[in-house]
Amino acid sequence: MNDASTVALNPETVLTHMKQNGVTDVVWLPDSETNWLYLLMKAEPSLRLIGVTREGHACSIAAGLHAGGHRPLILIQNTGMMESGDSIRGWLLGMNVPVVLMVGYRGWTRHGVTTDTAATYTERFLMAFGINYYLVESDADAPRITVAFEEAQRTQRPVVVLVGDEYHGFNR
Amino acid sequence: MMHTAELLSAFAAHRGNAIVVPGRGGRHWVKLTTHETRDVPLGDPAMGGHAGFALGLALAQPGRRVVLFDSEGDILMSLGMLATIAEQAPANFYHFLLDNECYATTGGQPVPNATTVAYDVLARGAGYPRAFAFTELAEFSHALPAILAQPGPVFVALKVLPEVENTPIGRRSRWQTRTRDKVVQDLRIELGLGGAA
Numbered sequence: 001m002n003d004a005s006t007v008a009l010n011p012e013t014v015l016t017h018m019k020q021n022g023v024t025d026v027v028w029l030p031d032s033e034t035n036w037l038y039l040l041m042k043a044e045p046s047l048r049l050i051g052v053t054r055e056g057h058a059c060s061i062a063a064g065l066h067a068g069g070h071r072p073l074i075l076i077q078n079t080g081m082m083e084s085g086d087s088i089r090g091w092l093l094g095m096n097v098p099v100v101l102m103v104g105y106r107g108w109t110r111h112g113v114t115t116d117t118a119a120t121y122t123e124r125f126l127m128a129f130g131i132n133y134y135l136v137e138s139d140a141d142a143p144r145i146t147v148a149f150e151e152a153q154r155t156q157r158p159v160v161v162l163v164g165d166e167y168h169g170f171n172r
Numbered sequence: 173m174m175h176t177a178e179l180l181s182a183f184a185a186h187r188g189n190a191i192v193v194p195g196r197g198g199r200h201w202v203k204l205t206t207h208e209t210r211d212v213p214l215g216d217p218a219m220g221g222h223a224g225f226a227l228g229l230a231l232a233q234p235g236r237r238v239v240l241f242d243s244e245g246d247i248l249m250s251l252g253m254l255a256t257i258a259e260q261a262p263a264n265f266y267h268f269l270l271d272n273e274c275y276a277t278t279g280g281q282p283v284p285n286a287t288t289v290a291y292d293v294l295a296r297g298a299g300y301p302r303a304f305a306f307t308e309l310a311e312f313s314h315a316l317p318a319i320l321a322q323p324g325p326v327f328v329a330l331k332v333l334p335e336v337e338n339t340p341i342g343r344r345s346r347w348q349t350r351t352r353d354k355v356v357q358d359l360r361i362e363l364g365l366g367g368a369a
Binding site: 086089 | 212217255
């Protein structure tokens, strides 16, 4: 099979899962390939976009949104996730926030040798923090996004979706 | 310079039904409050995050006033948060800053450029429509009702006396009367959200 729906993660698919899982706010910092998703989220009236200037800020904002009854999603890149270590510890794990973090997996490849250290340390970082994660590379994997939401709710802990294709929308 | 307990006491008279995130003023606020279940004294989950937490709360509860007592050490760690708050512009958000010019909980070392930084100017430059600064309790107390009568986001920088701690952390007495879980659970019940997510 070489159909676009199996080789790409379409931004429409990501948005559909956000809506199905009741996301109210997307706390995010753009990475290099999220623009198609940004345009879709911006046009979606049920979502509020909260832009941050450093990824760790997303953690405390998400904790406040959750305490106030909202259901945030954090949308960042793996580089920023690693920068956010103490905020993840204190504001998400320490406050038992059942939030899904969709994390762009910069440097991820199934082929050859991983040369980008952002990818080298991503899963090791998550293992060190004891945060469960699911890899999503194409629309065929997208049901894992809902699995992550359900797990976050059940465990009252953050759960990560590693996005191996970063919603590029190049197949539009 | 003001004493934090005194300025919080002045605020308490005007608190109304506001949700209060007391930040590093928590040790004093827990003795002053008359509405504990609307207080969110979290201690210090991770430095630099109080403003983000209070912003999230304000956005989730737009019909309720949220008052934050932040600190200059926290906001220096997260200056970009000022731009995020100003962009979201929650009309129910009141951002007070306790500026003691030092890292009091680690022994009182000065924050960078401690006596010179103008936090009200930073907030205004980030896009807060209203920002104020006070060094004296009488002036602050006089202005407070008018400040709270304006829509947010409002920023108020307050010069306070440092209360330096040199005791090893493990030997310090805890001022918190509830765990963080209980604080959030009480708030959610107070807001009619149920105790758990």
